[in-house]
Amino acid sequence: MSRYDWMEYAACAQVDPGLWHSDTGTSTGYGLAKKICASCPVRPECETHTAHLDADEYSTHGVWAGRTIKDRNDERLTTVRQERDEAIIRLLQRGGLDAEEIAVQVQCSSRTVLRVQKAYRAGLGAAA
Numbered sequence: 001m002s003r004y005d006w007m008e009y010a011a012c013a014q015v016d017p018g019l020w021h022s023d024t025g026t027s028t029g030y031g032l033a034k035k036i037c038a039s040c041p042v043r044p045e046c047e048t049h050t051a052h053l054d055a056d057e058y059s060t061h062g063v064w065a066g067r068t069i070k071d072r073n074d075e076r077l078t079t080v081r082q083e084r085d086e087a088i089i090r091l092l093q094r095g096g097l098d099a100e101e102i103a104v105q106v107q108c109s110s111r112t113v114l115r116v117q118k119a120y121r122a123g124l125g126a127a128a
């Protein structure tokens with residue numbers, strides 16, 4: 001049994017593959033691809049597969065598991081921002097550093113640190 005056996009059941013194997021790998025990425029084509037992905041019986045396997053693809057291949061080619069290039073890039077950006085904000089909060093909780101020093105450590109602007117700090121404090125106030 002090959003680790004690619006699931007591809008035999010892929011919904012995209014039954015229709016024009018250009019819908020998933022259009023160079024132009026027209027919204028019409030990708031919209032149809034995403035609809036087909038939504039009901040694909042091997043979507044979980046496809047998602048697992050895409051997680052192991054070479055980053056460049058994954059980031060530059062078409063729709064995988066119902067997500068376009070933009071969807072995937074947006075997800076990555078969200079993850080990077082969440083990790084940055086979590087790092088800022090950890091440093092704020094530890095104390096002893098001002099916004100400039102935290103910004104240098106996290107490699108962002110002090111304005112970002114202050115924004116995260118404000119949101120964090122507002123969250124603490126809401127939880128109290």
Ligand code: SF4
Pocket residue numbers: 010011012013020036037038040041042043046047063064065066
């Ligand atoms: S979920 Fe993956 S395997 Fe299924 S149709 Fe979409 S791209 Fe193809």
